[in-house]
Amino acid sequence: MKIAIASDHGGLNLKKYIYNYLSDKNYEIVDFGTNDFQSCDYPIYAKKVCKEIINNNFDRGILICSTGIGMSICANRFKGIRAACVSDTYSAKMTRAHNDSNVLCIGEKVVGIGLACDIVDIWLNTEFDNGRHQKRIDMIDL
Secondary structure (H helix, E strand, O other): EEEEEEOOHHHHHHHHHHHEEEEHOEEEEOOOOOOOOOOOOOOHHHHHHHHHHOOOOOOOEEEEOOHHHHHHHHHHHOOOOOOEOOOHHHHHHHHOOOOOOOEEEEOOOOHHHHHHHHHHHHHHHOOOOOOOOHHHHHHHOO
């Protein structure tokens, strides 16, 4: 599985940790920035990741900012992107199982490192249930 990851300055520490965590688990992961703590605009990084997924260069994306909310709002503007702002393991599972989310948004100031890794693991390893849920997914991209 190929994963694109990015953050703004508010999510940089958590992004670095998750990047290394997934690299150690042998995921193919590419960092699309930012790489320093200078204030920056999160839509720039959300767009980079979403375009890579839309173009089928990556299977999934992870976006991190202070709350995860800004990244989620921006990502969901792209047709074909189903981004979920997640701060608990149950939501991580359900957003994959029922919503077939392809972008995970996390807030560094909301979720600690241990919980973030649990969320990422569950999100990456939960399959979409299809069935009645596919009809609903199809309704999103009208």
